[in-house]
Amino acid sequence: MPAIRLNKDDWVHALGHDVWDDAFRVRLEARLWALAQEMLAHGNNVILEWGHWARAERDEKRLGARMLAAGVELHYLDLPLEELIARVERRQATGEWSASPITRAHMEQWARTFEPPTEEEIALFDKPVAARDSSDIYER
Helix, strand or coil, X not given: CCCEEEEHHHHHHHCCCCCCCHHHHHHHHHHHHHHHHHHHHCCCCEEEECCCCCHHHXXXXXXXXXXXXXXXXXXXXXXXXXXXXXXXXXXXHHCCCCCCCCCHHHHHHHHHHCCCCCHHHHCCCCCCEEECCHHHHHCC
C-alpha cells in the first residue's frame, strides 16, 4: 500500500536530538500526529510507527483518523519479552541504533507499562491484525 511512514525515532535522529529527551519526544509526537492528520485529510495513507503503548493513545489516533473519514488499521506484534530484547540487542550490535543503549532493565520496565490491545480493542479497527511476528503481517 502506498503510504507515508512517520517514524519518531528517525525524526529525532534526523533533527539531531537525543531519543531519551522525553520533553522533545512528546512535542515531536504531537507535531507528527498533526502532520498525519493533515495528510489523512488530503487522502494520503499514513503509517504512525512509534509506541502507542497505552489504549488511550491508540483510541486518540483511531478516533482522530475516523473524524477525517480515514480507515484505521492496528498492526500489533505479540512477541515474548525475550524476543524483543534479542531484537534490540541485534539492532544495537549493527550500529543501526546510535543512541545510548537500550538495556534489559529498560525493556523489563517498559513491558510492565505497556497495555496490550485486547480482542475487543482490536475489533474496533479496520482489518485488525495481531501477529506473532512481522512475517505474519506481511503475508496478509
